[in-house]
Amino acid sequence: MEILDLNKLMKFYPDRIGREMLSEKPEMRIALMCLEPGQELTPHKAPLRLMMYVVEGKGTVKVGEEEIEAGEKTCVLCDPLVPHGFKADKGSRFVVMAVVTPVD
Numbered sequence: 001m002e003i004l005d006l007n008k009l010m011k012f013y014p015d016r017i018g019r020e021m022l023s024e025k026p027e028m029r030i031a032l033m034c035l036e037p038g039q040e041l042t043p044h045k046a047p048l049r050l051m052m053y054v055v056e057g058k059g060t061v062k063v064g065e066e067e068i069e070a071g072e073k074t075c076v077l078c079d080p081l082v083p084h085g086f087k088a089d090k091g092s093r094f095v096v097m098a099v100v101t102p103v104d
Contacts, residue, residue, distance in 0.1 A: 035088035043085035048100040050078040059094035
């Protein structure tokens with residue numbers, strides 16, 4: 001068993017996104033991204049299934065051509081090879097936990 005205390009794992013930086021790999025196993029990887037207000041993870045593609053879970057704050061999540069205004073406890077699922085990214089609102093830190101699994 002593993003317990004991840006996200007409050008202790010969140011790290012913010014003024015000049016870049018905080019990225020922490022929380023768990024890396026063959027069947028699942030978990031990463032935590034911490035954005036200061038206005039910071040952005042530009043859309044990119046990955047050959048994996050992805051779940052983005054907003055832990056804290058408000059921002060915009062982009063999946064394909066869709067943009068979703070997301071707040072705490074919002075969960076967005078993304079299929080493999082679909083562009084995805086997110087941006088923190090100007091007045092809010094934004095913390096996203098990403099869970100990726102391999103495609104069968």
